Amino acid sequence: MNKIISDISEYIFVADTPQAVDAIFLPGGSYPELPEYAAELFHKGYANFLIPSGGISIKRDKWQGVSSKSEIYTGNYNSDCEFFTDVLIKNGVTRDAIICENQSQHTRDNAFLSRTVVDELGIKIKSAIIVCKAFHARRCLMLYQMAFPDVSIIVCPVHCYNITKENWFTTEKGIDRVLGELARCGNQFVSDVKSYLFMDKHDR
DSSP states (O other): OHHHHHHHHHHHOOOOOOOOOSEEEEEOOSOTHHHHHHHHHHHTTSOSEEEEEOOSOTTOSSOOOOSSOTTTOOOOOOSHHHHHHHHHHHTTOOGGGBOOBOOOOSHHHHHHHHHHHHHHHTOOOSEEEEOOBGGGHHHHHHHHHHHOTTSEEEEOOBOOTTOOTTTGGGSHHHHHHHHHHHHHHHHTSHHHHHHHHHSOGGGO
16 A cells, blocks of 8 residues: 555656746646745746636636635735736736736646637747646646647646645545545546547647
8 A cells, every 4th residue: 555655646746846947837726825936936037927827716606715824915806817916926026927817717727728828929938837736736737738738847836735745645635635636637638648549640
């Protein structure tokens, strides 16, 4: 069982050392720690601009509210992107360095609608960092790699919910989160994998 847990941990918790890139992708959420860390990377010169993404979750009819530090981030936010943008600005990122995607309802949307926005603006990205929740890292990486197949992408995650690579298997909450992600990394990609493997070779 220890080997199984270790293998799951290595697969789900993707984490890279920051390096200079063109852009930082921020798949949506309600934790300010993600855009705070992205702002830190921006100020250290790791990226020229940031792309926060997210509207309202498909599971809800309105924005869910700030999950932490609500005494600092007090705006009446209507979307993940609006919230992340406010956090970035409050942490010293200039508005012209932020490209907002505010229509997505889930992680796949985050990736592919960010691609749409970037293409519409004529922005060329060769390399990027994804800043996301640590247990969300593998699925984010898979989806952004699909949306940006020509971009070199690394992941610099943030720990949320007190769920880490080292402790996820010690609580029911951690087990549910991580094994839920493991399942989604399979069942959300069935048609994508089949489409790639069985498409005409001339289309590759």
